Amino acid sequence: MIQLLNVNKTYPSRDGDVVALKGVNLTIPDREIYGIIGLSGAGKSTLVRCINLLEKPTSGKVLIDGEDLTQVKPKRLREIRKQIGMIFQHFNLLEQRTVLDNVRFPLELTHTPRPEQKRRAEELLDLVGLSDKAGAYPSQLSGGQQQRVAIARALATEPKYLLCDEATSALDPNTTQSILQLLQKINRELGVTVVVITHELKVVESICTSVAVLDHSTVVEAGDMRTVFASPRSDIAKQLILPHLEPSALPRLRLVFDGASTDVPVISGLAKDTGVAVNILFADTKTIEGNTFGHMVIELPQDEADQAAVKTYLDDKGVRYEEDAV
C-alpha cells in the first residue's frame, strides 16, 4: 500500500518559494489502478515523483508498505525503488542500447546472472508483444512501441507498483488505448498496483478503479472512480468530467450510467412510456460486457407535469440522475 501523509513540497526560487504540493494525503490500496488527474501545473508530476522519492518532500511522510521513504538510508531507498517501476511521457529509453538490453538494464543493476537477465527480458518482451523487436534500437521504434519497451523494462525487477507519469500523453488515441489495455492486463495478470498520472479524463475513465483529483497543489477529491464520475463535487472535477454546454432556460438532467442500471434503451423507452419528448444535449456512453457506462445530458420540456413524469420514469428504471449539474 502506498500512503502519502501530509506531503508538502516547495521549490525555493528567487521570487520566493513555489508551492508544488500542499498537505497531500493519499492512500493507494494494493492491486488498484489508481488515477491521479489534474490540469497541468496542478502538481501531478511532483506528486508521483514523491512516491519513489525522485523528489524529496519538504515535509510529510511517504509510506510504502508502512516504511517511510523519507527516513530510510540511500541504500535501502534504492532497494525499495526496485519495487516501484516507473514509466514516463517521453519513454526515457537508453538510446544506445537495443530493446533487449534496455529491458535487461534493471537486472544488470541488481547483478542478476546474464542468462537469467536475458530469459526474463525475453519473457517481458513477449508480454508486451515486442518479441520481434529485441534487436532493434529505440530510435527505430514508434512511440507506442517505445512505451511498451519502457513498460517491459519497468517490470523487469518484478515490482509491486508501477507509476505512470503521463505515459500516454505523447501518443495518438489508438496507441493510447492499446497501452492502457496493456496496463490493465499487467494489473490483472501480475497483480501490479498501477498509479496513473494524467490530465486526460479518458485515461482515468477507461482503466482506473479509483481516482484522486489534484488542483492547485492539493487533493480536492478522491475516491471510487464510479462515485467521483457520477457526482463530482469539486469545481475542477466538475470541469473535467461534466460536458461544457451553452446555458438555457430549460431544466436539464445528467443521467449517469455506472453499469448498475439495465441496458434498456432509456430515451426511447421514456418517449414511449411517458409520451414526453426530451432533447439530448450530450451523450458519452459505452457498453462493456453488456453494461452501460458513461453519462448523458437531457433537456426537459417546460411543463412541470412532464418533468415529474420523466423523473418518475427514471426512478422506476433505476437510472441515476443529477439535477442542475450542468
Added chain:
Amino acid sequence: MSDLLRQLFTDGSIGTGLLETVYLTLISTAFAYLLGLPLGLLLYVTDRGGLKPCLPLNKTIGIVVNLLRSIPFVILMVAFLPVAKAIVGTSLGNKAMIVMLIVAAAPFVARMVESSAKEVKGGVIEAAKSMGASNMQILFKVILPEAKPALIVGAIITTVNVIGYSAMAGTIGGGGLGAIAITYGYQRFKDDVIWVCVALMVILVQVLQEVGMFVARRTDKRVRSGHRRKTVAEEPKPCFLNKTGSSQRR
C-alpha cells in the same frame, strides 16, 4: 624539388618526423584523457543539478581548468619547463613536450567530457534512478555509454588540436613534422620542405577526422541511417514471434 627535401626523404627524416608527430599526439592525448576524463566527469557530477552537487569543488576545478585553457600554448610551454623537468627529469625534447601537451590538452578534454555528459537527457537519468541505480551505476552504465558518440567526436577534436600543438615541439628540441618544417624549411629557406610537412599534417588530420567520424556514426544508435536500417531488416525474424507482436498492435 630542392636537394635538401630529396635528402630528407631518402634518409628517412620525413618518415621519422611523421611517426614522431603521430607518437607525440597519441601518447599526449591518451594521458590527457587519463586526467581529463575523470576531471570532466567530476565537473559534471558536482555541478548544480548534477548527481552529487558540490559547488565549491565544481567552481575550484572550473577555475583551474579555465586558467590552463586561457594560457596560449607557446607561453604555457615556457612556463611549464620546470614542471616538465620535475616530472620527466628533462625540460628538453619529446618527453618534456609530452608533459606540455598533456597540461594543455587535459583541461580541454575535461570540458569536452563535461559537455558530452550534459547531452544525456535528464529523463534517462531519472529513469535509471527510479530503477534504483546508484550514482556510480548511473555514471558508468548510463552517462558514459549514452554519451559515447559525443565523446568520440570530442576525442577527434582534441587529437586534431594536439597535432597542431605538437608542431611546436621543435622549439624545445623535440621532433616531428613541425620541427622539420621549422629547422629545415623555415630556417634554411626551403619552402618546399615546409609545404611537404604541411601537406602531411593536413593528410594526417583528414584521415583522423574521417575515420573518427565514421566510428562515431557507427556507434551512434540514435541516427536512423539507411545503412543500419537495412542491417536490422536483414536480421532473420522468427515468424511465430511476429504473430504475437502484430496481434498486440491495433
